[in-house]
Amino acid sequence: MNQPASTTQTREPLFDGDFLEQVQRLRLVARRVAPRGRFAEQASKDRGAGLEFQDYRPYVPGDDLRAIDWTVYRRLGRVFLRLFEELEDLPVYLLPDISASMWLEDPPRVRAGLQSALALAAVALGQHDAVGVFPFANDLTILSRPKAGKSRIFTLAQQLQSLEPGGQTDLVTSMKRFQAMGLREGLAVVVSDFFDPGGVEAVAKALRGIRHRLLLVQLVRPSDRNPEQSLQGDLQLTDCESGAVENVSLTPHVLERYRASYDRFAQGLADFASSRQAGLLALDTEGPVIDQIATLFEQGRYVV
Amino acid sequence: MSLAQLSWPLWLVGLGVVAGLLFLLQRLRVRHRAVVVITTLFWQEAKEEARARTLVERFRHPLAYLLALLVAGLAWLAFADPIWRDGQGTRYTVLLDGSAAMARADRFDAAKDAVEDLAGRLPRGRSEVIWCGSAPQTLLAPGEDRSLLAMRLANLQPEATPSSIGRAIAMAAASRPMGADSSGTVVVVVGEAPEDQADVPSDLRWVHLPVGTDEVDDGARIVALGVSPADQVWGQVDALLTVRGGDGQAPQVGLGDVDWKGTVLRTQNAGETQYQIRGLPADGAVLHVRLAGDSAQSLASQAHLRLPKRAPIRVWVAEDARDGALQQVLQADSAIEQVADPAQADVVVLGSAQAPAKRPALRWVATEDQPQAILLQHEAELDSQDVLRYALGEFGLDRIDATEMAQTAGQAIELGAQVGDQREVRVWRSLLASDRYGLVESRAFPLLVGRGLRWLAQQAPVVPYVAAGRRLPMPLASDASGFAPAEDLLPTVAGSFAGPDGGAWEASLLAPWDPIPWAGGVASPADGLPTQHGSLFTWIVLLVLALLGLEWILFGSGRIP
Incomplete structure (x- = not known):
């Protein structure tokens, strides 16, 4: 019987010097961040005092006279202001799954999940974006409100490392709670196995209500699709979260049916991500995390 | 088709038991290994395949059950060993x-x-x-x-x-x-x-x-055993033994408690060794013959038979019948013992003056008392012609020059036979006169006297030879010492059987395999x-193996649990 893995593995340092060096080469690039953000490096929908020219608009009393384009005035005899792009930050909301299933197996998926979340946090903090952490299981909690500052990576690492196993996964409730926070539009990174008891439909329903840009990090391992690698014979399978019991005799036909069901789930998640224009990364929890995260970043950039 | 090992009802009962056991086995809950997994989400679609074996679930896989029942039933049928062609109730x-x-x-x-x-x-x-x-x-x-x-x-x-x-x-x-x-x-x-x-x-x-x-050389075996009268001694017989195969080892001869010091003569030809065991006492003892060697204990290497009894013929000679030549013959014949008391005699020799005897008699008669020179009187059961024919050869009468005797006597020398109360051999007394007839000097006289006395004494003949698998010599009804092949073959086995003399014979003779x-x-x-x-056993087993292969394929493809 597989026992929940000890949390000692998650107590081990989630990153080291190489980890930080590797993530420094990565950058999150937002096409345009939401207005009213804090000054940073991301292009914003706000017009402001940035360097990139964006548009003209007629002068109205009260405008800053320094923004008048006098060349246009000489040509046309009308007063226009030159508008520049405002540079603001991209709030990144990390939503790591800490339900019981994440702590099972050896090594537990939660370790890879927290490492991937921390890697993305390091990238965001490195470019002055704010990062907030909202772990969830049967409900969502606030581990860290969105804040910027490169030095916060160490604080985040400690906070993530101190997480304890939660209960049953309830994506719908958790995402509703997250949405209800009314946070400024940013990038929501959901790190989970997405094994919600309601299936992929419940996952899609939960994520569909999020008004942030989405990046889904699906924590997988080879035995998810090929359980015969670790399971054989007549089994009494107990769901570690719900406690549901299923008696199964592993025959080729049963395995075939299982794989078909798994494939439908994975395809459903991929279809949802595609329809939502969300990013989807199937992260093998038994493989190197940074290397797999880096695949998201084409030429070091991941545009959201 | 019938069953060699079981009856059909019993087979059907067994099949019912097997069906019941299989049903219970199908209904039994499988003992699962408990495993905690991160989710059972994807097993819920696959779990239906495992429910057939749970006791609480309904019986969901009749096809799998029928296949298992077919395999078990055929195996049960193979155990019963069905036979396709059996003569239906024979x-x-x-x-x-x-x-x-x-x-x-x-x-x-x-x-x-x-x-x-x-x-x-x-x-x-x-x-x-x-x-x-x-x-x-x-x-x-x-x-x-x-x-x-x-x-x-x-x-x-x-x-x-x-x-x-x-x-x-x-x-x-x-x-x-x-x-x-x-x-x-x-x-x-x-x-x-x-x-x-x-x-x-x-x-x-x-x-x-x-x-x-198939003929096999299985060592020495006794194939024939018999007796014949000894050459010189009336009270002794010679045993004749034929052994086939073997290396010619000498047989061991035993006579029970009788101390025998005889000799064994051996001749060999054509794969058979014949032994003549000489000088055996003709006193009714049982002769045991055993071959030495590895097969000494087998029935084929031992034989036994009861020897004949040959008591001396007790002869009383009347005073008026005494004759010098007769006396010499009687003394020379080992089979004859002269007694002084006529009451103890088996045969009496009488002169013509004696009245009819109460015992078989050799009687010298006057020429005028009977027209025949030699007259044989016999029982009514015998045929006179057969008796005469026997006497001619056996009594040596064919060696008498009857023509010369007739010339001397001036009348015909005739041989006759008649029925009477007692056996008698009546001979002209004048024939004993050596100055007229040469009968007493001829070789026929001892034969006439000796064989005549034997015929009169009616001594049981010695069966000349007994061989298993051959026809038993039977005595001629008309000739007490003659034999003819019997219609039946002597049993090719050991044991007791009726001999030609009507008595019980014991012999253990094994005929050559024929x-x-x-x-x-x-x-x-x-x-x-x-x-x-x-027998359909092989075909049924092959069918069972084929069905097991099919079940394995169906199991492998997930069509049956």
Whole structure:
């Protein structure tokens, strides 16, 4: 019987010097961040005092006279202001799954999940974006409100490392709670196995209500699709979260049916991500995390 | 089709039990290994495949159950050993020959093997095995397990008795169910065929399975044993022994408590060694002959017979019958013992003056008392012509020059025979006159006197030779010392049998293997018997294996749990 893995593995340092060096080469690039953000490096929908020219608009009393384009005035005899792009930050909301299933197996998926979340946090903090952490299981909690500052990576690492196993996964409730926070539009990174008891439909329903840009990090391992690698014979399978019991005799036909069901789930998640224009990364929890995260970043950039 | 090991009802009961057990096994809950997994989400679609074996679930896989039941049922059927061609209800009686004739070489072992093989192929409920030793005895009754047969055969050995196959056949014929047709019962004889087919009911089907028909050199064996009168001594006989095979080792001769100091002469030709055991006392003792060697304990290497009794012929000679030549003959003949009291005599020699004797007599008569020179008086049971014919040769009368005697006598010398109360040999006294006739000087006179006295004494003849498998010499009704071949063959077995003298003979003679010709009724060994080819065991086992392969394929493809 597989026992929940000890949390000692998650107590081990989630990153080291190489980890930080590797993530420094990565950058999150937002096409345009939401207005009213804090000054940073991301292009914003706000017009402001940035360097990139964006548009003209007629002068109205009260405008800053320094923004008048006098060349246009000489040509046309009308007063226009030159508008520049405002540079603001991209709030990144990390939503790591800490339900019981994440702590099972050896090594537990939660370790890879927290490492991937921390890697993305390091990238965001490195470019002055704010990062907030909202772990969830049967409900969502606030581990860290969105804040910027490169030095916060160490604080985040400690906070993530101190997480304890939660209960049953309830994506719908958790995402509703997250949405209800009314946070400024940013990038929501959901790190989970997405094994919600309601299936992929419940996952899609939960994520569909999020008004942030989405990046889904699906924590997988080879035995998810090929359980015969670790399971054989007549089994009494107990769901570690719900406690549901299923008696199964592993025959080729049963395995075939299982794989078909798994494939439908994975395809459903991929279809949802595609329809939502969300990013989807199937992260093998038994493989190197940074290397797999880096695949998201084409030429070091991941545009959201 | 029938079953060799089980009856159909029993097989069906067994099939029901198997079906029930399989049903329970299908209903039993599988003992699962408990495993905690991160989710059972994807197993919920696959779990339906495992529910068939849970007790609480309904029986969901009748196809898998039927396939398992078919495999188990066929295996059960294979155990029952069905036979395709079985004669539909035919009863089989297997007779195992246990007579001495089966003792040669390994014939009996081969016969036991054949019986075991045969019993394995016959339907158990309708076959029986009968041991035919000294008396028929049931070895395996109908319905008994075949393993019992092997146990009961293990210690069986041929018995020194004639075959009881004939009796067993008669019993099998008599025990046939009432109204059974000719095909209802088949008798299988393993070993020697019955010697008298006339005893076999004509409507009884029987099959003969000869065993060991190939001639094998199985060592020395006694094939003939007999006696003949000793050459010179009346009270002794010579035993004649024929041994076939072997290395010519001398036989061991025993006479019980009698101290015998005789000699053994040996001649050898054509694979047979003949021994003449000389000087045996003719006193009725039992002669035991045993060959030395490895096979000394087998019936083939030993024989015994009871020697004849040859008591001296007690002769009383009347005063007026005394004659010098007669006296010389009587004294020279070892078979004759002269007694002084006529009451103790077996034969009396009388002169013509004596009244008719109460005992057989050699009587000298006057020429005028009878027209024949020699007149033989015999019992009414004998034919006078046969007696005369016998006397001519046996009494040496053919050696008498009757013509010269007739010239001398001036009348015909005739030989006659007549019926009378007592045996008598009446001879002209004048023939004893040596100055007129040369009878007393001739070689015929001792024969006439000696053989005549023997004929008068009616001594039992010695059977010249007894050989197993040959026709027994039988005495001629008209000639007490003559023999003719009997119609029946001497039994080719050991034991007691009626001798030519009407007495009981004991001998253990095994004939050289010479199958007795059997006219009619001989069936091929395969006729009427279920053969191994009729067994469906092999085909059923192959079918079971094929079904197991199919089940494995279906299991592998997930079509059955």
